[in-house]
Amino acid sequence: MATKLGQQLRRLATEWPSDPLRPTLQLKTLLASLADHPRLTQSAVQAVRALQQNAFAKRLSVPEKILKPASMPQHYARLAEGYEKSLKGIGRPWWKIFFGVW
Template identity: 25%
Template sequence: MATSTVAKHYTRILALWPKDALRPNLPFTRTIERRALPYGVTPVSPPAEPTKSSSKTAIVEAVAPLKATPQEESAQINALYSLLENRYAKKYPISPDVLKPASNPEHYDRLMEEIERAPGKSWWSAKLDEWKMKIRWR
C-alpha cells in the first residue's frame, strides 16, 4: 500500500467516523488524525482547548507521531474499517436474553434512553437525575 493510498484511507475513515454525542470535546477522530498526520492527512476536528486537566494531553501531543511503513499501516486501517462496519457484532451476535436480564429486564432500555438524553442535559438536570438515582422510591 503506497503512502498516498494510506492517506486516502485515513481521509475516508475520518469522513465516515460517527460523531461522539456524549463526549464531543474528546472525539476518537483526534486519535485517528494523530496517526494519519505523517501521511499528509489534515485534521478535520478543531484542536482541543487547553484546560487544567490537559497536562497529560499536552505530553502526548509533544511526542512526535511515528511513521510506520505502509504495509504495517494497512493493519491499522483494516482494524478501523472493521470497527466502522461492525464486523465483530455481525460475526459474534449476542443473544437477546443478554440485553434483557431476568433480574432487571428494562435496564439496558433505560440506559439507552439516558444516553440519548445526555447530550441535551444541563449540569443542573444531570445533578438532579443523579440525586434521584440515590433515593429509593419503592
C-alpha cells in the same frame, strides 16, 4: 504504501461520527493523527473500517441472556434511554436518583 494507507485512514477519520457527549475528546482526531504514523499497517486501516461498518456486531450475535441479565433485565434499555435523554439535555430529578427510581 504508507501514504496511501494514511489517506485511507484520514478518509475514514473524516467519516467517523462525532461524540456529542465529549466534544473535546474525539476518536476522529486520534485516527487522523495516526494516519501520519510511520508504522501504519493495512490491518490497522482494515480494523478501523470494520469498526466503522459495525462488521463485528453483524457477524457476532449477542445472546438475549447477556442483553437482559436476570439480575437487572432492563439495565441496557435504561442505559440507552439515559444516553438519549442526556443528548437532549434531560436529566433525572434528584429524588429519582436518590431513591433509585427509573
